Structure formats: C-alpha cells, structure tokens
Amino acid sequence: MADLYHECGIVAVYHYGQENESPLVKDYGRNCVSQMIPRMLLDIQNRGQLAAGITTYKPNNHDLLLTHKNVGLVSEVFKMSRKEKYHKLMAQHCGPAAIGHTRYATCGKDDPSYAQPFERTHLEKRKWFAFGFNGQLANYGQLRDQIVSQGDFHLARETDTEILMHLISQEISLKSNISMKDLLWKISAHLDGAYNIAFMNACGDMFVSRDPQGFRPLCYADRDGFFAAASESVALSNLGFDSADIKDLAAGEAVIIEDGKLRVEEYRPAPRNSHCFFEWIYFANVCSRLDGRSVYLTRKMLGEELAKQETESKENAIVVPVPDTAKAAAEGMAFEMGIPCLEGLMRHRALGRTFIEGEDREEKAKMKYIPLPEVLEGKKVFLVDDTIVRSTTMKVLVEQILSRGKAAEVHIRVACPPIMAPCFYGIDMPDVSDLFAPRFTNGQLDLTLEIEDRMAKHFNANSLRYLPVSSVAKAINIDESNLCQACLTGEYPTQAGKQLYNLSLNASESCSNGSSPKENDSKRLVEGLAEPVLPPSE
Template sequence: MGELNHECGVAAVYHAAGPAVSTLAPISGDINSVTRMIPRMLLDMQNRGQLAAGMTSFHPGRTALLKTHKEVGTVAEAFRLNHKAKFEAIMRGQDGPAAIGHVRYATCGGADRSYAQPFEREHGRTAKWFAFAFNGQLANYQELKQELLDQGDYHLKRDTDTEILMHLLSHELQGEGLETDWQGVFSRLADRLDGAYNIVLLSAKGDLIVARDPLGFRPLCVAEHGPLFAAASESSPLANLGFQNIRSLEPGTMVIANRTGVRTERFAASPRRAHCFFEWIYFANVASTLDDRSVYLSRATLGEELARLEDVPLDPETIVVPVPDTAKAAADAMAFALGVRSVEGLMRNRYVGRTFIEGTADRAAKARLKYTPLPEVLAGKRVLLVEDSIVRSTTMRALVHEIRDRGGAREIHLRVACPPIIAPCFYGIDMSRRDELFATKFLNAPDGRISIEDQDRMAQELGADSLRYLPVEAIARAVSMSSDQLCRACITGQYPSNAGQKLYQLDISGGSKNKGANGKRAYEMTASSTTRSAT
C-alpha cells in the first residue's frame, strides 16, 4: 500500500576455480561474466527497495581490485538496463570472478548517492580494503555511534548505521594479518551489535563473506552449482537463474568463499530465532521460499484464517476484492473458502511507482493515482476488501472512499490479513512512531488484542461498513512456525532484543513526542536511552 517499506536486499556471487558454468542464465563460458548475475538478481528483488541500487566486483588483474558502481534509482535506472551500450559499458568495468550487490530503501539516512550501497572502504593493504552491503537495522545504532565519537578522532559523513558498521568492521580488521580470520572478525562484531544484519562483504584479496545475524530477522538464501556460489535476500532470484538446492543460511552462520573453497562457519550462538513475520505476509516475492516456508502458501493460509472469522451475510452480490498486489493470495484463498468470487475490482497503475518513493506529500492523492476502481465490477456489490496490513491508514481511507464513490460499491467490509500494528519496528522496516500508528488510537489492551467494538470504531473512522483484523496467534499458524521463532514486536510490543525493547519504552514514555518537531523516531534519538546488547 505504500505505507510499509523495507530497507533493502543483498546479493552475492562467487566463481571458484573450475570449469565454466553455462547452464545458469545469463552465464556464458567466460567466468568474468558472473558479475552480470548481480543486476539480474537485484531486478528480482526490486520489491525490497527502489531508492538506489549498486554493486562491487573483484578482479585480481585490475588496478582497482574492487570497483563499485551505484546510483540513485531503480535497478533499471542505476544499471541503464534500457540502454544496451551504456549497460555494456558498466558491466565491462565490473567484470571479475566475484561480486556483491544491493537495492535500497532507507529507514534512516539520506536519499542521495552517498547513502547508496555497497560502501567501499579503500586501504593500501588488500586485507583491509573491502566493500560491503547491509540488510537490516541496528537497534543500538545511536550507542555505537556515540562510542565512536567519544574516541575523539572519528568523523562521520552520513547519518546511517551502515557507516557505523563500516567503521566497526575496519576496527576489527586492524589486528588481522595477511590471512583474515573472518570467523573471528564477525564473532567479535556480533558481541557489539543488537538488531538485524545480513551482510555481504568482498575484500580486495578476493574473499567473499555472507553472514546472517544470530536471530535471523531477515531472510538470506544461498546456493551452489559446480564452481558457482550465490546468495540473495530471497530464494526467487537464485531460482530464476537456474540454481537448485537453494537453502536458507542458518542464523549466526556465515559462508566464506575464497581461493581455498566455499565453507560455512558459525560465528555466533543462536539460542533463539526471531524471523520477521512480515517477510511472509508482505515484503518477500510471493514466489520465494524463506526458511523452508513458502511465501505464497503462508499468504493463502492467512486468507483461510480470515474466512473462518467472516460474519457478514453472503449472497450472489458479495465479492472479494484484493488490494493489489500482496493481498491477492490471501483474498483468493478467503474467497474459495467462503464460496464467493474473488475479482479484481482495483487496478494498479504500475507506472506510477511506489508512493513512498515520492516522499511524504499527500499519500491520499498518490493512492488515487495508483489505484483505479472498476465500477463494472464493484457497482451495487457487497465488497469484502482484503488488505495485508494497515499502518497509518491514509491510503486505506482514500481507497475506501474511491471504491464507494467511483466504484459504486453498496457495502465495503475491510478484512486485514494481519493483526493491528501497535508498535514501531527497530529492525529494518520503516514503521512510524507509535503515536502515528492507526491502531494505537483505538486499542485498549496493551498486547494488541482488539475487541469487535474497537474494530467497529476503526471501520467508522475509515469509512467502511465493518473491519476485521486477524488475531495475533493466526500469524504463527499461517507461517507454520512456533510463535517463539518469530519477531512479532510490531503486533505485540514484545521485542526480541534488549535495545529494541528499550527503544520501545522510550517511544511509549513520550520520547518521540518530545522530538516530534523534527520528526525523529526513537532509534534516531540519543544513545543514553539505549544499551548495548548482544543478540
């Protein structure tokens, strides 16, 4: 809906010594062309970020052992995919046997090119020259930032946790010799980081590192085929290239690929998991499988859960309408279970782009540009409108108004395939402060449970005839995972890390309101209210 935005996606590829692989598109017989896999993989993860895109490649025969290309814009814009000659020129400069890539949407930091990833840290010694890309968010960002500044000789160019992470990596590499102990580097790093962090790193010695944080907040998939190793934030980019036997990297583990081979090592203990449930119900490509759970089947199960709760009288004039596109699987499954039609009563203009890319101007006006109601489908109908989530509610208000006024719907019953969002996210999703979330104004129970009366008041506020959310316990059933394996902080207020919980308490206590004049969230405030915590 353009109200809920993800931070980014990462990709990596490595070609070890061995015969060329020609069975994976778009690889030819030249091992240097493996870097062409990166734009293709990023294109398949465009859903994870449209603000900027970039890549870094390694080639031992170049003066610039590491070479980075990144630009603001979509993957097609950053890599000039619609201009063959310019794309070829970019890729000729990026040839090599190893590369990493990134697509970005910002939860913090600016929107100019300097914030685009990968970040490259040049150094005269190849063991300390590296580039990396990062998916997630550090909940103890402000504390780590203050620790650096307190040393007196650090100057930070950007207001982002990615730069903090770059300096922390550089610090850990100081004591390393000619051969880097990457397991030791990331083990020490894990002792300092609280939050979500999937990292792909490429060194000027030709080492490729892929690491997933100990709680496994964000998905990270890996695959091998002959001498090729690849990683991506989702399974679909790997599957679309022809990789088989794709697996999710275990939390707290890393893959190290270099001239000695490809191996998986544990760098941190992982006593519990905190997989973000929103990956299955909203962010990930519907064709992906994450931690052995199908995104499509999870969304379909959400629709079945909605159907079990349905109490509106059904007749031949009742239809189910999804809000494109992420709610479609839930809507179709709900309609099938109820025995009514699922139809496309809203058409999405795919050339408008995601509304959050265009800043914070009138979201309602952008929603009217983005969606067109079809009177031929909606007029005179009782509409069960299925949406994946409601965050601020601005877009939903506009949609209900458009469906009733322009579409001519007789009744609009809003069905949300998610519990009410009652708390911010400090692990990589751009959710508002608690006092800006729609649901918090109506809930009486602190744990996110909601009464029928609360939902009726919310429906009236949105202009709908009724509204029903899924209960919190439905999420674990839909993802087929126990609740203690999921991060459900945004729907329960219970955070899986110490820094996250402290930021939430800061937000509740009024810290965000005190800073409201400049729009800061809790994680953008002073470090004094947070604490270091190893996840």
C-alpha cells in the same frame, strides 16, 4: 496497501571452482559471473527502490575492487534500457566474484553517497574491502556516540552502514590475517538488531552472513564451483538453481570463501530465532521461499483464516484485493468462502517511485488506485488488505469504492493482526503516535468487536475484522517463539529494541496528553539513541 518500506536486499556470486566451468554460467563465463548481479537485484527490487550498486572483484586489474552505485531503480542505475551503455558498464564489471545491493533508507539520506555497497580502499589488500548490509542496528545511536567520543574518528554519514564499516575496519587493523569467521565473531559482539552482510575483500575472500537472531531472510546455492546468495530465493531459482540446491542460511551462520574454498560455519550461536513475520505477509516476492516456507502459500492461508472467522452473509458478495501484495490472501479467502475474487481496484501503473514524494498522503492515495464500477457496483465488497498502518490509504479506498465504484457495502478484512508498535529492525514503520490501531485500543492487544466496529466507522465501512495474532504462526507454520512479532505485541527480542519502544511509548503518551514529547526523548528516539546495550566484548 500499507505505506511500508524495507531496509534493503543483498546478493553475491562467486565462481570459486577452478577445475571446470559451471553450466549455470555458460552465458557469462567463469570470469564474468559478476554480470549476473543486475538481474538478481531486479528479482529483489521489492526490497528497495531508492538506490542500487555492485562491487566486482577484478584480480588482474589495477582496481582490485570496482564499485558502481547510484540513486535510482536497478534498471536506472545499471542503464538497462540503454543497451550500449549497459553492455559497456557490464564489460567494465567483468569478474569472477561480486556483491550487489538494492536500498531503501530507514536511516540516512537520499543521495548517491548512501548507496551501497560501501567500499574502503587501502594499500593492503586484506584491508581493502566492500560490503552490503540488509537490516537496521537498533543500537546505532549508542555505537555512533561511542565512536565519535574516541576523538580520532569521524563519521561522514548518518547511517548504521558506516558504523559497520568502521567496526570491520577496526577489527581488521587490530589483528593481521584475521579470518572471516573471527571477524564476524568480533563485530557481532557490538551489534544489536538485524544485520545480514555480503562482504568481499581485495584478496578475493568473501562471506555472506545472517545475524544471530535471523531477523531477515538469506539463502544461498552452490553447484559445480559456482556460489550465489541472495536475500530471497527467487533470485537464485531464476539463475537456474534447482530448489534442492537452494538452502536457507541459519541464524548466526555465514558462507565463507577463502583461498578458493567454500565452507558454512556458525560464527555466533543464536540466542533465539526472531524471523520477521512481515517478510511472509508483505515484503517478500510472492515467488520466494523463506526459511523453507512459501510466501504465496502463507498469504493464501492467511486469507483462508480470514474466511474461517467470517460471519457476514455471502449473498451478492465479492472479494476484492488491494493490489498487489494482498492478492494471494484475497484468493484464499474467496476460495474458502466459495465467492468470486475480482480485481475491483487497479493500481495506477504510471505512479511509481517518480511520483512527488512530498505530496500529501491523501492526494497520493487518491491517485494510486482506480476503482472499477463495472465490478463493484451494487456489490457487497469484502476488501482484503495485507495490513493497515496509518489508515490514510484505506480511508481513501473505502470512499472511492463507495462513491466512484458504487458498491452497496464495504467490509474491510485485514490479513494481519493490528500493527501496535514500531519496528527497529529494518522496516520503515511510524512511531506509535502515528499508527492507526493504538488510537482505538489503549494498549489492549486483543481486539473486541466493539473496538473493530469503531475502527470501521472511522473508515465509513460496514465492518472491519483483523486476524488474531495466533493466525500468523499457524499460516507460516513456524512456532511463534521463533518469530519476531514485536510490531504486533510490543515484545521486542533485543534490549535496544525494548528501550526504543519505551521511548516511543513515552513520546506517544506526551502527545495524547496534549503536550509535546520531551525534547530529549524525541531526539533520542529519532536518532536511535539508548542506554548502553553492548554485550561484553570477547
């Protein structure tokens, strides 16, 4: 399994209808739907395990907006294992509307002040707001420098979320009674990258928005005056919404609730759709549907594509997935080939986020998975993984399957094309020089059998095969022109992404030539700096 992490997940709920109470909220009551937030965040915990939080709208309270957030898993932040403390916290956060957030950081530190939602208090209710953010601004560094250079502003945190807070605050201050749609129109003019937002102010207005290129998924449902939104559909279906109720928000669209009325509006036309293909392959909950496509069925089809290109003998062979996200692909491959799919590797359940983060990657990998010789001994093992990033984990797995598992052969099958470039849109992915595949390809995107054989020798495996890039769009059933596959092809859909990639390539070339990267290039890459890329402000 790849050591990759996502940039976050957002959720929102609002019982905006005043005529009657939705049956979906009978266990909470219309004025306490905010208490649904922790269970929704649990459903999308896969998107971030560093921190979590909630902001509740409390129209009859001294604190019109009330925020609780901290570092930790959702269950830890909301004290869910301690019944009395959990119920006390939920009683405090009883309200008709709320937004929630679960975080993994690609930008910023591991401390409570970086947890979301971010809240900005103010004497004017329209200027008092909170929001959660899913994504990553590729032009963060340039925006940060523009803000700081104005002299009157100070940024307390090194995170693009604070950049968003500043831009939102500025637009609200510049125009009294600005509409939610106009607010989104204004701030989006400055942004390059992925940015799904859940926003709520002290007037009780709310919006959830998807960026104009639709990098990250966002869905919503509305029934009987009860609205809910989440990064993934599983959080909505588990609330009781039928599949027919759950809709995907289109790129550049927002669900807006103002004055007790809900509407869906396009706030900025989409220049192109850039759905991140990795959501289906790796990140999303396997129970979810993203933009109408089942995550499970997509992964299963990727496995079937692996089977179709297989040339190795099936005699005495088994398919073994790397837990957990490769299971569906392994099942699809095994079914198509007509051989058993067995769990010859078990994840060490006691080693979660509490494992020492600074530990050596190889030692961590050795402890993370346990091979089962009862399953593996004497077998030809087709080892299916969802992707290979740095290669540390895969190298350890092959070694353990051969030595501890006593397998006869190991054939690595990757249900994804090779990762060739970093992500600047919300996935914590290494720089080019740290990626596995580019070490063998010299910039060549189409792998030859000779290249794959050299890769296999690196792992001491009998063979290695990747899926071709064309298999991704086929499995997801979306035209490749509507997918972001920049980490596979190096073709970035935004200007800031292209510039950061060029910096990454320059740094990698400097390393390969035996010299250190240029100091300024390295600094600019790490901080996300680029030449000005702001579109003209309307």
